[in-house]
Amino acid sequence: MKKNLLINNIITIQNEYKELLLALLPKIQMQHCFEALDEISIFWFKYIKIVQLYLYNYFCDEDSYVFTGFNSLDFNSHELLPFLLLGKKHIFDDPLNMYSKMGASTSYNGLFKDFHNKIKITVENNINIIKNVNNNILILPISSYHQVGPHKLFFEIGENAFISLFNGIESIKDYFQKCNTIEDILQYGCNNIDKIIIFSENDNKSLPIIDRFYNAKKEINFAINQDMPDAHIFLNLIIGHIYRALDAIVLCSEYKCTPFIKSVITIHYILLLTENMTNIEYINLLRYRMIIAHFLCKLFNSKKISISNFDSFMKVKKEYNFNKRLFDTLKEQGITSSNFSLKLIHQIIDTELNKFSIILN
Amino acid sequence: MIMHSKLSDHKFKKGEFITPWNNIPNIQCLDDEACWVYGRMPEYLWIGMILDKLGRDNGIKKIMDIFLKLHQIAPSLTTVRISQILSLDKEIQRIFFQYITELGVQEALVPLTILFTYSNYPVFTEFFYNPTHTIDNRLEILLNAMQKIMDHQSNESTDIRYLVLIFYLIVGKLKLLREELDLILMYPSTSHESEIMRKIRPSIRATEMVILYNEKLCSEFLQNFWRNISMMSECDAFPITFPKETRPLLNYMKNLYEIFSYLNNLFISCSPLDEKMNVLLGIATYSYKRLKEIYDHNLFNSISGRGGIRALIENYIMMKYLVKNEADHDNIWQDYQLYGIGCYKLVLSRYREKDFPIASHCNIKYIEALVNEFTNEEYINMDTKYFDKQNIRTKAENVDEKDLYGLYYDYDSSFEHGLWGAIRESSFIKCLNPAHKYHCIPDIEDKIRLKSVLPDCIMVMNKIILFLNELYGIPEQNINEVINFEKEFTDKQYNNYSE
Numbered sequence: 001m002k003k004n005l006l007i008n009n010i011i012t013i014q015n016e017y018k019e020l021l022l023a024l025l026p027k028i029q030m031q032h033c034f035e036a037l038d039e040i041s042i043f044w045f046k047y048i049k050i051v052q053l054y055l056y057n058y059f060c061d062e063d064s065y066v067f068t069g070f071n072s073l074d075f076n077s078h079e080l081l082p083f084l085l086l087g088k089k090h091i092f093d094d095p096l097n098m099y100s101k102m103g104a105s106t107s108y109n110g111l112f113k114d115f116h117n118k119i120k121i122t123v124e125n126n127i128n129i130i131k132n133v134n135n136n137i138l139i140l141p142i143s144s145y146h147q148v149g150p151h152k153l154f155f156e157i158g159e160n161a162f163i164s165l166f167n168g169i170e171s172i173k174d175y176f177q178k179c180n181t182i183e184d185i186l187q188y189g190c191n192n193i194d195k196i197i198i199f200s201e202n203d204n205k206s207l208p209i210i211d212r213f214y215n216a217k218k219e220i221n222f223a224i225n226q227d228m229p230d231a232h233i234f235l236n237l238i239i240g241h242i243y244r245a246l247d248a249i250v251l252c253s254e255y256k257c258t259p260f261i262k263s264v265i266t267i268h269y270i271l272l273l274t275e276n277m278t279n280i281e282y283i284n285l286l287r288y289r290m291i292i293a294h295f296l297c298k299l300f301n302s303k304k305i306s307i308s309n310f311d312s313f314m315k316v317k318k319e320y321n322f323n324k325r326l327f328d329t330l331k332e333q334g335i336t337s338s339n340f341s342l343k344l345i346h347q348i349i350d351t352e353l354n355k356f357s358i359i360l361n
Numbered sequence: 362m363i364m365h366s367k368l369s370d371h372k373f374k375k376g377e378f379i380t381p382w383n384n385i386p387n388i389q390c391l392d393d394e395a396c397w398v399y400g401r402m403p404e405y406l407w408i409g410m411i412l413d414k415l416g417r418d419n420g421i422k423k424i425m426d427i428f429l430k431l432h433q434i435a436p437s438l439t440t441v442r443i444s445q446i447l448s449l450d451k452e453i454q455r456i457f458f459q460y461i462t463e464l465g466v467q468e469a470l471v472p473l474t475i476l477f478t479y480s481n482y483p484v485f486t487e488f489f490y491n492p493t494h495t496i497d498n499r500l501e502i503l504l505n506a507m508q509k510i511m512d513h514q515s516n517e518s519t520d521i522r523y524l525v526l527i528f529y530l531i532v533g534k535l536k537l538l539r540e541e542l543d544l545i546l547m548y549p550s551t552s553h554e555s556e557i558m559r560k561i562r563p564s565i566r567a568t569e570m571v572i573l574y575n576e577k578l579c580s581e582f583l584q585n586f587w588r589n590i591s592m593m594s595e596c597d598a599f600p601i602t603f604p605k606e607t608r609p610l611l612n613y614m615k616n617l618y619e620i621f622s623y624l625n626n627l628f629i630s631c632s633p634l635d636e637k638m639n640v641l642l643g644i645a646t647y648s649y650k651r652l653k654e655i656y657d658h659n660l661f662n663s664i665s666g667r668g669g670i671r672a673l674i675e676n677y678i679m680m681k682y683l684v685k686n687e688a689d690h691d692n693i694w695q696d697y698q699l700y701g702i703g704c705y706k707l708v709l710s711r712y713r714e715k716d717f718p719i720a721s722h723c724n725i726k727y728i729e730a731l732v733n734e735f736t737n738e739e740y741i742n743m744d745t746k747y748f749d750k751q752n753i754r755t756k757a758e759n760v761d762e763k764d765l766y767g768l769y770y771d772y773d774s775s776f777e778h779g780l781w782g783a784i785r786e787s788s789f790i791k792c793l794n795p796a797h798k799y800h801c802i803p804d805i806e807d808k809i810r811l812k813s814v815l816p817d818c819i820m821v822m823n824k825i826i827l828f829l830n831e832l833y834g835i836p837e838q839n840i841n842e843v844i845n846f847e848k849e850f851t852d853k854q855y856n857n858y859s860e
Contacts (some may be wrong), residue, residue: 023480035478035479035487036479038478039478042593046592
C-alpha cells in the first residue's frame with residue numbers, strides 16, 4: 001500500500017476509537033455515562049488537528065458524503081448500504097461528541113433515560129461500523145470541528161431564521177413578550193406558516209396546525225415541564241430542526257461535501273433555509289445531491305437487496321459503479337442541479353435501484 | 362551567570378573538539394526518563410497543581426497530610442509518582458482520593474481528568490471528574506501549572522522536589538545527617554528570597570536526584586502523558602525577528618560602481634591581456650555582483666544574504682592567497698583558471714554520461730563552449746582536490762585572515778551547506794508551549810528575519826577595494842567615498858541600530 005502518513009493516522013485513530021468504545025460500553029452505567037462521554041470528547045479533542053487536516057486535504061469534494069443530521073446509522077438494518085452507493089468517500093458524523101456537551105446540562109429525569117439509551121445504541125453502532133466496513137466509512141465528529149464562525153453567531157442565525165417565520169416580531173425576546181399560547185403564535189405567524197413548518201416525523205400536514213402542534217407536544221411530554229407555555233414548546237419543537245439544518249449547511253459548505261440525511265424534516269428545513277441562496281452554485285449542487293441521497297436512502301429496500309457479506313457488496317458496487325450510472329441517467333434526462341424535478345428524480349432512482357438489485361442478487 | 366568552557370579548554374582529537382566535561386571517563390547525560398522535564402515533572406505534576414491552587418504555605422501543609430495518609434494506607438509505596446499511586450489497589454485509591462476530597466483539595470486535581478480518563482483510571486475520575494469544567498478550561502490550568510514547573514530549578518519545582526524528598530524521609534528510605542535534616546526542615550517556612558535558601562535549595566535538588574536511582578520508572582505512563590498533552594494544545598510560536606534592513610545604501614553602491622567602472626576601463630585600456638589583473642578583477646567583479654544581488658533584492662536579512670557574504674569572504678581570501686603565492690607557484694593565474702574550468706568540465710563529463718535533463722538550469726552547450734573557450738578540453742584535467750591542495754581555512758591562515766574565516770566564514774558555511782545550526786536559526790520557530798516541551802516548528806510563513814549582513818558586506822567589500830587599490834591604485838576620491846561611508850556607517854547608524 002502506498003505510504004500516506006495522514007491516511008494511516010486516520011485509520012489508526014479509527015481503531016483506537018473502536019477500542020475506546022469497546023472499553024467504555026460495558027462501563028456505561030447510569031452514573032458513569034458522563035465520565036465516558038467526557039473521555040470520548042477528550043479523545044476527539046486530542047485528534048482535532050489531524051482530523052481537520054484530513055477533512056481539508058482529502059475529503060473536500062462533491063463526491064464525498066457525510067451522514068449527518070444528528071441521526072444514528074443503524075448497522076444492523078443495513079442503513080449504511082445506500083450511503084455507500086453514492087460517492088467515493090464517506091463519513092458518519094458521530095454525535096457522541098455533541099452528546100457530551102448536552103450531557104453536562106442534562107439532569108436526572110425522564111429525559112436522561114432516553115438520552116442514555118441513545119448513547120448506548122450509538123456506541124454499539126459505531127463499534128459495529130468500524131469493525132465491519134474496513135474504513136469505507138470513517139466515524140468522525142465532523143460537526144464538532146466547525147471552523148466557520150463562532151457558536152454565538154451560529155445560534156443568532158438560527159434564532160433569526162425562527163423569527164423570520166413571524167410578522168411583527170423582531171427578536172426572541174419580542175417573541176416571548178408577544179406570544180404565550182399557540183393562538184398568539186399563529187396570530188403573528190407569516191402566511192402559510194402551516195405549510196412552512198414541520199414539527200416531527202409523524203406530523204400529519206392534512207390536520208389543522210393547532211392539532212398538529214398538540215400532537216407534537218404529546219410526543220415530547222416526557223421531556224418537558226407540563227406548565228411550560230406554548231410559546232416555549234413551539235420554539236423547542238422548531239428551533240432544534242433549524243439548528244440541525246443549519247449545522248448540515250455550514251458543515252457541508254465548509255468541507256464542500258454532500259449531506260446524506262435520513263430525516264425528511266432536516267431535508268425540509270435545509271431546503272427552506274437555502275431557498276434564497278440558489279444563485280450560489282455550490283448551494284444548488286448541495287440541494288440537488290442532498291435530495292438524491294435522501295431519496296436513495298428512502299427507496300433502498302434492504303429486504304429486496306440482500307447481501308451475503310459486506311465485502312461482496314462493496315465489490316459489486318465498485319464494479320457496477322452505481323453512482324456514475326445514476327448521475328449519467330439523470331443527466332441524460334436533462335436533470336441538473338439548476339433544474340430538477342423531485343418526481344423524476346424519485347422515479348429514476350427507483351429504476352436504478354431495481355437494476356442494481358438484479359445485479360447484486 | 363552560567364560559565365562556559367573556552368575553546369582552549371577543549372581537547373582536539375581526530376578532528377573533534379572534546380569538551381572538558383565529556384573528557385571525564387564514563388560521564389554521560391541523564392536519560393530522558395530520568396531528567397526532570399520529561400521523566401519526573403509529569404509524575405509530580407499533581408503535587409504542583411495542589412501547590413498552585415492552595416499557595417505554597419497552605420499547599421505544603423496539606424500535601425504533608427496527604428503524604429502521611431498515603432503512607433498509612435499504602436505502607437509499601439515508596440514514591441509519590443502518580444503512575445504508582447494510580448496503580449494501587451482500587452480500594453486504596455478510593456480511600457486516598459476520598460481523603461484528598463475531605464481535605465478540600467479536590468478542585469486542584471480536576472484538570473488532571475483530561476489525562477487520567479475514565480476507561481483507564483475509573484477511580485480517579487470518580488472523585489475528580491467535574492462536568493462544569495470544560496476541556497479547554499482544564500487544559501489551560503494544566504498548562505499554566507506545567508509552565509511554572511518545567512524549569513527544574515524554579516521555586517515551584519524546588520518545592521515539589523522538597524516534598525518528594527520528605528516522602529522519602531517519611532517512608533524511611535532516606536537517612537540524612539542532623540545538619541542536613543535541620544536545613545531541609547527549615548525549607549517550608551523560609552522564603553525563596555532568603556539568603557539561606559541559596560544553600561538549602563541546591564542541597565534539596567541534589568539530594569532528590571539521589572532518589573532517582575531507587576525509583577521505578579514507568580515509560581508507558583510518560584509516553585502517554587506527553588503524547589496526550591502535546592496533542593491537546595496548540596503551538597505558541599515565538600519567532601526571532603531582527604529589524605528589517607532599511608539603511609540607505611544607494612550612494613555606497615553608486616561609489617562601488619564608479620570604482621569598478623574605473624578598474625574595468627583600466628584593465629581594458631592598460632592591461633587587457635594581463636592574466637593576473639584578469640583573475641583579480643574577475644574575482645572582485647564576482648564579489649561586486651554578489652553584493653549587488655543582495656542589495657537589489659534586499660536579501661540582507663535572508664539566508665541568501667549569508668551565502669553572499671560567505672562568497673565575498675572566500676573571494677577576498679583567495680585574492681590575497683593568489684597574490685601572496687604567485688612567486689612560488691608558476692603560472693598561478695592560469696592554473697587557478699584551469700582549476701575552475703576543470704570543475705566545469707567534470708560536470709560536463711557527467712552530463713555526457715547520462716541523458717541531459719532538458720529542464721536543468723545548467724546549460725550544457727554553453728558550459729561546453731566555456732570549457733573549450735581558450736584550450737581544448739582534452740588538455741584540461743579535472744582536479745577534485747582544493748586548489749593548491751589547501752582548503753579555505755588553511756589559505757585564510759596563510760594570508761593572516763584567520764578571524765575572518767573563524768568568526769564569519771565558518772558561521773556562514775553552515776547556511777550554505779544546510780547544516781543543522783543554520784537550519785535551526787533560519788527555518789525553525791520556538792514554541793513556548795510547555796506541553797510541547799518547547800519544541801521548534803518549521804517557519805513556513807517566513808516569520809524569521811535574520812540579523813542583517815549589511816555591515817559585514819561593506820566591511821569585506823572595502824577590504825577587496827583596498828586590496829585592489831594597493832595593487833593598481835584607485836582615484837583617491839573614490840576610495841575615500843567608500844571608506845568614509847563605512848566609517849560613518851559604523852559610527853552613527855550602527856550605534857542607533859537596535860535589536
